[in-house]
Amino acid sequence: MSSKKRAKERQKAMRRTSLVGAVVNLALTIGKVIFGIVGQSHALIADGVHSLADLSTDLMVWFAAKYSNQPADEDHPYGHARIETMFTVALGVVLIVTSVGIAWDSAERLLNPSLLLQPTPIVLLIAFISILANEGLYQYTMIAARKHRSSLLKANAWHHRSDAISSVVVLLGVAGSLLGLTYLDAFAAAVVAFMIAKIGWEQAWNSIRELIDTGLDAKQVSAIKKLIKNIDGVHGVHMLRTRRMGGSSIVDVHIQVDDFLSVSEGHRISEHVRHILLESNKDIVDVVIHIDPEDDEVSDPSSKLPLRSEVLKDLRSVWQEDIEYLDMEKVVLHYLNGQIHIEVFDRAEPAPEVSERLVEKAQQLTYVGRVSWYCPLSRR
Structure with missing residues (x-):
């Protein structure tokens, strides 16, 4: 499949999943807020705000799909995948801000018992429906994220699951309140806030690491180096560098070959190494190889010799x-x-x-x- 066709399918998948998520989250937001007010559940209202955040991130994904999958051009030779990364950071920030607001309100209610609400049984039904709907959205979005290697879709999938888990907390908190533990509803809202903040921080931090060109983890780098060393014609590997670009990885590396090899044979070996790396890992989309007749990682003894x-x-x-x-x-x-x-x-x-x-x-x-x-x- 050509890169252009792959990008087009990825864009369609991102837009389709975000549209489905937006419709479901809009319905959940309206339902949770209305029944949270009617059913007197602060936790369900907080969960409704979480669903509203989910709705905003679905819209982010929809817009990011349009721009992040554009092909490379003269101004962006590596493509536009990091637009998706920036949107993922924004998604994480939205989650954190949302959690701070919910936590603040919950703290006020816990410190002032007169502000505590008395939930009604209808809240349990709405929370249960929310659990089923958001877990379904998680599974649907995560399948697309894995197929198209999208960090933004993966982040949005976890956003859906966080809403499902927060609804579980709401369910438990409301059930406790109905049994006489009136503070549990507000406490459940505070727990929801913590969970939202944790997921938001993880998504934002991972994307920030990508934006500052943090390399792949040590295990992945070691596997790449081992693979290259076992290729015929390669005598050594050094200055191996990696980075992420959206859901993909980029590798550049120096390989050492026989010191009296012809330029054309050295080039042939480098292209063979490049092909094997691309075939070995679908996440790797670009490989740059520098041919060396000797290891110049620490110093280049020939750098001052005349041309x-x-x-x-x-x-x-x-x-x-x-x-x-x-x-x-x-x-x-x-x-x-x-x-x-x-x-x-x-x-x-x-x-x-x-x-x-x-x-x-x-x-x-x-x-x-x-x-x-x-x-x-x-x-x-």
């Missing part, structure tokens, strides 16, 4: 007497361990003493290491 144009200029200077034997375009340079190792391919086969002289002259340059000589006969 090709300067090296050839120096070689022409020391080889000027025998330059007729050489095709300077056939000089291959290998930057390793703080030295430049040279491979020379002759256009003609010089006398042994000539090639030996050329090797000695090249090695007069302080940065030159091993010099290898190849002539037409040796290439046949």
Whole structure:
């Protein structure tokens, strides 16, 4: 499936689940507030406010679906997935603010017994209906979240479940109040507030960690490193970095290959590593691989060595007497361990003493290491 088609299906799923959630939560909000007032239950009214928060987050998801699934462009080369992350932070903040308001009101009622309400049995029925409705929304939304790897849908699913759990607390609190423990209704509202705050904090904090490019957990990173090390042609792995982008992961890594490998073979190995990583984990959507002939994680011993144009200029200077034997375009340079190792391919086969002289002259340059000589006969 193409990335464009996958993004389109993801957008449809996000909008569909948010629309279903919005309709259900609108009905629950109205029902809980009305019957909370009629049935004199502070806990049910608080739960109605929670459902109103659920409704607002459903609307967030609906709008986020439109923008977060847009394809990458020149200004956003990694796509727009973090719009979803920002909405998830906003969702968490809404939950926390909601919980503070409920907790404040509950505390006032617990400290002033005259403000306590006396619930009626109708509240139990509404709370039970809320439990069934929100657990159904949780299951429905979580299936879509897992299928499309959406952190925002997952957060919204847990929001639905938190409403279901808060309704369970309401059910218990109201039942206790009906049995004579009048403070239990307000206490249940305070417990609901705590639960809402906890879920809101977890969702917001996880998304903030993503926004500041927190890497994958140590177990996942270790698995990725082990997988790469076992690929044919890879001699080492270093500078492995990971980050999240919406519901996806991005990996960039340096891999060490044979130090005298050709550029094309090194590229072929890197593409093979990239393919295996993408196939191994559906969450990984982008992999950048840097090829190294040596481990440069701590230091790069070859960083101050001269580039090709300067090296050839120096070689022409020391080889000027025998330059007729050489095709300077056939000089291959290998930057390793703080030295430049040279491979020379002759256009003609010089006398042994000539090639030996050329090797000695090249090695007069302080940065030159091993010099290898190849002539037409040796290439046949």
